[in-house]
Amino acid sequence: MLIIVMAAVxxxxxxxxxxxxxxxxxxxxxxxxxWIKEAAKLKRPVFYTPGTGSIGSSDTLASLALLGYxxxxxAEHDAQILVANSDSQVQQITEDIVKTAYAKAGKEDKFSxxxxxxxxxxxxxxxxxxxxxxxxxxxxxxxxxxxFQAESLQLAETGRTEAIYxxxxxxxxxxxxxxxxxxxxxxxxEELYTATGFLSENEEExxxxxxxxxxxxxxxxxxxxxAVLVTLGTTVLIDILGL
Amino acid sequence: xxxxxxxMTRGDLGLQIIIFGLGFFYAIIYYIAIPGTVDxxxxxxxLLAYITAVLTAGFAIGVINLTxxxxxxxxxxxxxxxxxxxxxxxxxxxxxxxxxxxxxxLDPNAVFIPASVIQFSTPxxxxxxxxILVNINASVFSLLAFFIASAAYRAFKAKTxxxxxxxxxxxxxxxxxxxxxxxxWPGFSIIRxxxxxxxxxxxxxxxxxxxxLGIVVFSVRRLIRYPW
Numbered sequence: 283m284l285i286i287v288m289a290a291v292x293x294x295x296x297x298x299x300x301x302x303x304x305x306x307x308x309x310x311x312x313x314x315x316x317w318i319k320e321a322a323k324l325k326r327p328v329f330y331t332p333g334t335g336s337i338g339s340s341d342t343l344a345s346l347a348l349l350g351y352x353x354x355x356x357a358e359h360d361a362q363i364l365v366a367n368s369d370s371q372v373q374q375i376t377e378d379i380v381k382t383a384y385a386k387a388g389k390e391d392k393f394s395x396x397x398x399x400x401x402x403x404x405x406x407x408x409x410x411x412x413x414x415x416x417x418x419x420x421x422x423x424x425x426x427x428x429x430f431q432a433e434s435l436q437l438a439e440t441g442r443t444e445a446i447y448x449x450x451x452x453x454x455x456x457x458x459x460x461x462x463x464x465x466x467x468x469x470x471x472e473e474l475y476t477a478t479g480f481l482s483e484n485e486e487e488x489x490x491x492x493x494x495x496x497x498x499x500x501x502x503x504x505x506x507x508x509a510v511l512v513t514l515g516t517t518v519l520i521d522i523l524g525l
Numbered sequence: 526x527x528x529x530x531x532x533m534t535r536g537d538l539g540l541q542i543i544i545f546g547l548g549f550f551y552a553i554i555y556y557i558a559i560p561g562t563v564d565x566x567x568x569x570x571x572l573l574a575y576i577t578a579v580l581t582a583g584f585a586i587g588v589i590n591l592t593x594x595x596x597x598x599x600x601x602x603x604x605x606x607x608x609x610x611x612x613x614x615x616x617x618x619x620x621x622x623x624x625x626x627x628x629x630x631l632d633p634n635a636v637f638i639p640a641s642v643i644q645f646s647t648p649x650x651x652x653x654x655x656x657i658l659v660n661i662n663a664s665v666f667s668l669l670a671f672f673i674a675s676a677a678y679r680a681f682k683a684k685t686x687x688x689x690x691x692x693x694x695x696x697x698x699x700x701x702x703x704x705x706x707x708x709x710w711p712g713f714s715i716i717r718x719x720x721x722x723x724x725x726x727x728x729x730x731x732x733x734x735x736x737x738l739g740i741v742v743f744s745v746r747r748l749i750r751y752p753w
Contacts (some may be wrong), residue, residue, distance in 0.1 A: 340740045343747065370587025371580055377590075396594045400587040406665035418605060434667060439672040453736040455729050463680040471732035472739030497738035 305491060310449070310467030315355055317447045321422035322361035328352065329421035329436070331412060332376065334368040334405055335429025340475070341453055342372060344426030347478040349376060349475070352425060353383035357392070365398040366415060368408040368501050373400040378398075407505075409433035413440040420444045426453035426461065427469065438464035451477070541749075543682040547572075549750035591616065619653055694720055 296355045311405045321328045332345035347375060349365070356363040363417065365380060367373040377398040384393040401411035424436065424441040427449065434450075434457040434486055441448055442464050450461030451469030468475055479491045553559075554569045595609035602611075609618060612690050626646035626688075632638045683689040700706050701717025 303552050340743060344743060367587075369587075370590075371583045373590060374583060395590070396597055398590075398591040399594050403584075403587075404662065406662045410661075410665050414608075432666070434674055435668060435672045436665075439676055453732070453739075455732060458732070459680075462675060463676045467732075472735035475739035475743040487533060497742065501734050501738065 283512075290355050304476040305480055306475060308469065308473050309468075311477060311480055313365065313447075313467070314352065314449065314481075316347070317423045317449075318352070318355045318361050319359050320446065322356075322359040324422050324446075327362040327364045327419055328356050328421035328425070329364045329366070329416065329441070330421045330425040330427070330493045331366045332369075332372055333426070333430040334374075334426035334433060336369050337371040337375065340428035342369075344474045345370075345451070346375060346379060346442045348481075350379050350383060350424075351478060351481050353521075354378045354387065357387035357389050360389075360392070362399055364406075364415065364419060364421060366412050367398070367400050368403060368405070370400055370403070375396065396458065405431060405433055409436045412437050416444060416446055424448045426465070430454055430457045432457075435460040435518055545748055548744075587622075588616070619658075622646050622650040622653060627654070694724075 318328055330349055332342050332349065334370050335342040337343070339383060353363055353501070355361075363380060365376050367376055372378035378396070380398050381390075381393050384390055399415075401408045412433075415421075416437070417440065421441070422445060424438075424439070424445045424447075426438055430437075431454070431520045434452070434454075438448060438461060447467075448465040449467050449469075452458060452461060453471050453474055458468070458470055462470075478489050504519070505525075511517070511519050550565075551569060554565055559565055595613050597603075598609040599606045599613075623629065626643055627650055630643070635641075639679065640696075643666055680688070681692045681695060683692050696711065698717050698720055700709075701713040701715075701720075703713075706713040706717075
């Protein structure tokens with residue numbers, strides 16, 4: 283079942299890649315570039331954290347893709363980027379992403395190792411460390427995108443006092459309301475996984491956004507069919523899906 | 526990510542084959558039990574043990590980064606250099622006492638480390654862990670209550686239609702949750718249950734289904750295509 287769904291979703295995305303597609307867009311995503319430019323003008327840093335998840339977390343991986351975009355634009359506009367990590371493996375990867383972004387922009391000399399910092403694996407030690415950075419270094423733009431737990435509100439509320447703009451994003455349902463309250467823009471749920479597709483001008487990348495949408499239509503159809511069938515007194519769909 | 530199309534190098538191709546092979550190996554092992562002389566489950570467990578070893582080694586790199594960043598702070602006498610001293614002293618003293626006297630000590634039977642050193646270090650480690658670290662952790666966590674109050678104040682400002690709906694729903698749920706609510710009017714707890722069971726659950730499930738599908742497609746994309 284899983285393989286069939288994955289194959290169907292991917293096949294659809296592949297077929298769609300042959301066509302030019304329009305996207306509905308995610309509000310606020312296109313403003314990231316302007317925010318970074320403003321931070322550069324003010325000579326204040328841009329702060330980014332992928333949260334407290336490990337490298338095995340999907341939210342962390344999605345966040346790393348967005349970090350590539352943010353770091354690239356920071357390098358291009360000469361805005362200093364500060365990245366804080368809670369996981370030592372994520373630390374190594376984020377360091378490489380930021381370093382590569384600066385190298386691609388031809389500004390390798392502007393990259394320094396203290397731009398990407400390892401804080402602590404302990405959740406609240408990490409929260410305290412990040413709150414300290416937000417207070418001391420006063421970033422103009424804060425990105426809290428990735429895997430967050432109870433520390434999300436502490437970080438976002440502290441960032442709120444100094445930052446001009448805040449950008450949040452997670453799939454953790456318990457933390458989403460906190461980001462929605464304290465951030466100017468929030469990536470909710472699946473938007474986190476599709477954000478880089480929207481930001482890209484690459485048609486092939488945009489076409490891959492069809493996959494989750496196709497899966498969603500399939501899920502909606504299954505839910506509707508299941509509701510109708512159960513109302514009619516048959517459990518045939520439940521039996522087929524092995525629920 | 527970028528608009529320009531990249532050409533795949535041999536190195537990229539090799540990496541893609543490894544990523545694809547390992548990723549789908551784990552997916553197949555998870556979903557399908559393959560009978561045979563080679564125990565694939567044991568092989569996957571063994572691989573996971575190697576991954577754990579690699580991840581543990583990676584932890585040391587985190588400590589090196591932390592030391593480097595704060596050493597630079599001290600060397601250049603940046604505004605917060607005094608905090609960096611406290612951090613480095615705390616980090617390395619905890620490291621030393623944990624290696625000697627914690628439940629995860631390297632030599633608990635005093636084969637290499639003299640027993641007197643372990644005896645001397647144990648109360649110090651206990652003090653550092655239970656009297657300082659645990660309490661600081663709890664203090665930082667409890668700050669959350671104050672942050673929730675300020676965030677709730679901002680969220681519940683009835684400026685737009687959406688925030689007014691949020692405010693009304695929030696007040697009704699809070700009232701329904703309060704012990705005095707049923708004495709005031711039994712309808713509060715019925716309204717609370719309805720809000721939590723229907724609009725709230727429907728919204729959460731919508732986000733969950735979308736996120737789950739997003740994860741599937743995102744993971745497959747990561748397995749199939751390198752560089753990301």
